[in-house]
Amino acid sequence: xxxxxxxIRLAARPTGFPQDSDFELVESQLRAPGExxxxxxxHYLSVDPYMRGRMNDAASYxxxxxxxxxxxxxxxxxxxxxxxxxxxxxxxxxxxxxxxEYAISDGKGIRxxxxxxxxxxxxxxxxxxxxxxxxxxxxxxxxxxEGDEVLVSGAAGAVGSIVGQLAKIKGCRVAGxxxxxxxxxxxxxxxxxxxxxxxxxxxNLGQSIREVCPNGVDVYFDNVGGxxxxxVMWALNxxxxxxxxxxxxxxxxxxxxxxxxxxxxxxxxxxTVRGFLVFDYFSRFREATADLAKWYQSGQLKCEERITNGLxxxxxxxxxxxxxxxxxxQLVRIHSDA
Amino acid sequence: xxxxxxxIRLAARPTGFPQDSDFELVESQLRAPGExxxxxxxHYLSVDPYMRGRMNDAASYxxxxxxxxxxxxxxxxxxxxxxxxxxxxxxxxxxxxxxxEYAISDGKGIRxxxxxxxxxxxxxxxxxxxxxxxxxxxxxxxxxxEGDEVLVSGAAGAVGSIVGQLAKIKGCRVAGxxxxxxxxxxxxxxxxxxxxxxxxxxxNLGQSIREVCPNGVDVYFDNVGGxxxxxVMWALNxxxxxxxxxxxxxxxxxxxxxxxxxxxxxxxxxxTVRGFLVFDYFSRFREATADLAKWYQSGQLKCEERITNGLxxxxxxxxxxxxxxxxxxQLVRIHSDA
Numbered sequence: 001x002x003x004x005x006x007x008i009r010l011a012a013r014p015t016g017f018p019q020d021s022d023f024e025l026v027e028s029q030l031r032a033p034g035e036x037x038x039x040x041x042x043h044y045l046s047v048d049p050y051m052r053g054r055m056n057d058a059a060s061y062x063x064x065x066x067x068x069x070x071x072x073x074x075x076x077x078x079x080x081x082x083x084x085x086x087x088x089x090x091x092x093x094x095x096x097x098x099x100x101e102y103a104i105s106d107g108k109g110i111r112x113x114x115x116x117x118x119x120x121x122x123x124x125x126x127x128x129x130x131x132x133x134x135x136x137x138x139x140x141x142x143x144x145x146e147g148d149e150v151l152v153s154g155a156a157g158a159v160g161s162i163v164g165q166l167a168k169i170k171g172c173r174v175a176g177x178x179x180x181x182x183x184x185x186x187x188x189x190x191x192x193x194x195x196x197x198x199x200x201x202x203x204n205l206g207q208s209i210r211e212v213c214p215n216g217v218d219v220y221f222d223n224v225g226g227x228x229x230x231x232v233m234w235a236l237n238x239x240x241x242x243x244x245x246x247x248x249x250x251x252x253x254x255x256x257x258x259x260x261x262x263x264x265x266x267x268x269x270x271x272t273v274r275g276f277l278v279f280d281y282f283s284r285f286r287e288a289t290a291d292l293a294k295w296y297q298s299g300q301l302k303c304e305e306r307i308t309n310g311l312x313x314x315x316x317x318x319x320x321x322x323x324x325x326x327x328x329x330q331l332v333r334i335h336s337d338a
Numbered sequence: 339x340x341x342x343x344x345x346i347r348l349a350a351r352p353t354g355f356p357q358d359s360d361f362e363l364v365e366s367q368l369r370a371p372g373e374x375x376x377x378x379x380x381h382y383l384s385v386d387p388y389m390r391g392r393m394n395d396a397a398s399y400x401x402x403x404x405x406x407x408x409x410x411x412x413x414x415x416x417x418x419x420x421x422x423x424x425x426x427x428x429x430x431x432x433x434x435x436x437x438x439e440y441a442i443s444d445g446k447g448i449r450x451x452x453x454x455x456x457x458x459x460x461x462x463x464x465x466x467x468x469x470x471x472x473x474x475x476x477x478x479x480x481x482x483x484e485g486d487e488v489l490v491s492g493a494a495g496a497v498g499s500i501v502g503q504l505a506k507i508k509g510c511r512v513a514g515x516x517x518x519x520x521x522x523x524x525x526x527x528x529x530x531x532x533x534x535x536x537x538x539x540x541x542n543l544g545q546s547i548r549e550v551c552p553n554g555v556d557v558y559f560d561n562v563g564g565x566x567x568x569x570v571m572w573a574l575n576x577x578x579x580x581x582x583x584x585x586x587x588x589x590x591x592x593x594x595x596x597x598x599x600x601x602x603x604x605x606x607x608x609x610t611v612r613g614f615l616v617f618d619y620f621s622r623f624r625e626a627t628a629d630l631a632k633w634y635q636s637g638q639l640k641c642e643e644r645i646t647n648g649l650x651x652x653x654x655x656x657x658x659x660x661x662x663x664x665x666x667x668q669l670v671r672i673h674s675d676a
Contacts, residue, residue, distance in 0.1 A: 247602050256598050258599070260597075261595060264588060266612065267582050267584070273601065274604065274611075275604025275607065276605070
């Protein structure tokens with residue numbers, strides 16, 4: 001067995017979009033798993049917008065990654081050695097193993113995944129955090145009701161592409177906003193979105209929103225914030241519910257951006273805006289996974305994957321994802337079974 | 339009986355704070371009440387922030403007042419003549435009678451008030467719209483729970499002064515923000531607020547908020563918006579609820595003001611912001627009035643009044659109220675029983 005473990009560590013706190021020099025690729029020594037521990041070989045790493053916040057040294061909902069620490073992140077992989085009977089050798093697991101080839105785990109906070117039920121990458125989106133985020137954000141934070149007119153920003157991303165499909169499953173009309181014509185076609189042709197537009201090629205966001213939501217917006221699932229969300233405020237219906245999942249347009253700004261104040265709209269429309277974090281629903285992940293797996297197996301829920309090869313390209317994959325290169329879920333392939 | 343009726347009509351759409359020239363005092367002819375109608379002599383007129391929006395020709399939750407129309411507004415008064423058995427001569431009523439000395443009503447949308455239970459002016463605040471606004475805003479929109487740390491902006495105004503007292507009745511700690519040292523003393527000495535500060539004399543809103551809310555903010559009842567509300571976002575606790583009642587700092591701006599984007603805070607704090615309108619609770623006004631009257635009679639609920647004499651000074655009273663001259667409820671005396 002190898003004793004070398006390649007890791008990507010945070011080398012500096014990024015300003016704006018992260019650069020190569022903000023990370024370092026380190027080859028560290030791998031120890032054997034101790035009592036109750038297991039050794040995981042990571043096959044796929046998930047890169048997600050929330051990681052940008054962890055690179056900052058600022059108060060947020062979680063501690064920042066320290067300089068010199070392995071970047072945090074979830075991956076799926078195979079148990080190579082195990083002293084933990086819950087996770088025998090040869091089984092597959094998902095967990096916060098970080099940006100590295102191998103990880104030692106005591107088994108806490110990780111979960112066993114079933115490669116017979118779905119390819120293991122699915123546990124990083126449809127049957128994992130993006131899926132749970134879409135599920136609880138839409139059903140709980142936004143209080144989705146049958147017949148709602150739903151609008152999703154960042155609609156072709158890992159979370160957004162699931163949100164739209166869930167809303168369709170629940171009998172709603174769904175419109176999406178995304179950043180390329182390819183994504184718009186994907187939303188409409190592959191995911192069943194009723195309407196969608198490319199925010200990069202419209203010169204009037206408000207008008208484009210009215211065109212894709214001619215009956216106004218009852219539920220707005222927001223992944224992006226910024227000018228898109230400003231424009232959506234005008235299109236809310238009375239009693240609208242806005243779920244704030246992410247604000248990706250804001251994460252790489254060097255200085256907080258000013259925008260039109262949104263709260264007056266909330267009075268006029270008796271609307272509710274709710275920020276949520278998927279971790280708060282931890283005790284209900286099993287329930288969500290059961291539903292998501294059912295819809296995945298019936299073909300009602302799908303998601304493209306954009307896979308970048310090689311751990312060393314994880315920083316690039318992360319930045320490209322933040323810039324919207326991915327349609328569907330951005331992943332990094334570290335090892336494969338082949 | 340007089341046949342002259344002095345009225346204040348909207349003469350022009352104000353830019354910024356309304357000016358004298360935006361109104362005209364007109365003496366019109368008064369007709370006799372017809373079948374089913376009654377003639378009301380207005381004793382007190384309420385001037386409220388919402389009226390500023392009605393002076394604009396812009397889409398909102400209600401139609402604008404037309405140029406040349408009598409300004410809308412609620413008043414309390416005495417029935418002088420009646421062809422409506424629900425409101426006999428000599429009884430007192432409250433209703434949207436407008437900025438005028440006399441009004442003819444068909445009895446729809448008005449309510450009979452009891453001068454034995456409370457002075458008639460109380461039906462324009464504690465036992466009327468500001469009271470209902472505080473009641474439903476705090477208990478429903480903000481979902482107040484016992485033990486919540488409550489912060490109120492515009493705390494010495496008609497609604498704010500009631501909000502704080504309701505929160506105290508429900509066993510919460512309450513802090514307030516207002517715009518004069520006199521108001522701060524009033525909040526702490528008369529209304530039972532636990533802490534309060536004058537936003538006009540602090541040079542650090544964030545620090546002042548932390549001082550009056552050392553345990554953070556679970557419920558923020560917002561009457562003002564703007565920089566005060568921006569600063570409160572940083573002080574929200576996890577699971578905080580923000581009720582947007584008014585945004586008085588914004589109503590007289592000639593151009594919409596930009597501010598820091600607030601939605602990221604909502605994710606970090608898993609917070610909810612809800613805009614509400616008191617009219618949506620119409621079917622429950624009776625329930626609220628019963629509670630408010632009970633607390634008024636037990637001495638747990640009070641409110642100062644600032645009374646300006648004479649209908650002709652209603653525009654001035656309105657502008658002074660928008661500028662914060664009033665501690666408690668601003669009223670205009672039109673007639674009195676004496």
